[in-house]
Amino acid sequence: MRAIERQKRVREYRGQIASPGRPTIAWREDRVRFWIAIAGGAKTVDAGITAGVSEPVAHRWFKHAGGVNPQLPPSVSGRYISSSEREDIALWRAQGEGVRQIARRLGRSPSTISRELRRNASTRTYRLEYKASTAQWHAERR
Known part of the structure; x- marks a missing residue:
C-alpha cells in the first residue's frame, strides 16, 4: 500500500488532526508543585525551579x-x-495483545481501551501508533 493511500485511510478513520507539536515534559505533578510554591510566597521563577521547569514555562503557566x-x-x-x-496499554499493544485482552488485564471496559487507542494515538505519522508519553500529553492537554 502506498503512503498516500494509507494517509487517506487514516483520515477517513479518524479525521484530519493538526499536529500539536512536541509533547511537553511537564506533567500534572510539576504544575501542582509549581502552584504550591506560588501559594507559599515564591516568585514565579523560583516556583518554576521548585517544579523543575524553565523560567519561560513557569511564566507561561502563571x-x-x-x-x-x-x-x-x-x-x-x-x-x-x-x-x-497507559504504559501498560502501550506495552501490551506492542506485544500484539487485543483490545479485549488489555481491557481484561486492566479491569476496564473494552470500549474504554478502544477509545484510548483511537483518541490518543500519535499524530506525527499516518499510522495509528500508540505511545504512552504522547497519550498522556494528549490527555493532559484536554
Missing part, C-alpha cells in the same frame, strides 16, 4: 492561569486512565 491557582488535584481520579495504565 499567565495562562491569570495568576490564580487552578486548584489541580495531585492525581487524576480512577475514572480516567492513569499514566501507568
Whole structure:
C-alpha cells in the first residue's frame, strides 16, 4: 500500500488532526508543585525551579492561569486512565495483545481501551501508533 493511500485511510478513520507539536515534559505533578510554591510566597521563577521547569514555562503557566491557582488535584481520579495504565496499554499493544485482552488485564471496559487507542494515538505519522508519553500529553492537554 502506498503512503498516500494509507494517509487517506487514516483520515477517513479518524479525521484530519493538526499536529500539536512536541509533547511537553511537564506533567500534572510539576504544575501542582509549581502552584504550591506560588501559594507559599515564591516568585514565579523560583516556583518554576521548585517544579523543575524553565523560567519561560513557569511564566507561561502563571499567565495562562491569570495568576490564580487552578486548584489541580495531585492525581487524576480512577475514572480516567492513569499514566501507568497507559504504559501498560502501550506495552501490551506492542506485544500484539487485543483490545479485549488489555481491557481484561486492566479491569476496564473494552470500549474504554478502544477509545484510548483511537483518541490518543500519535499524530506525527499516518499510522495509528500508540505511545504512552504522547497519550498522556494528549490527555493532559484536554
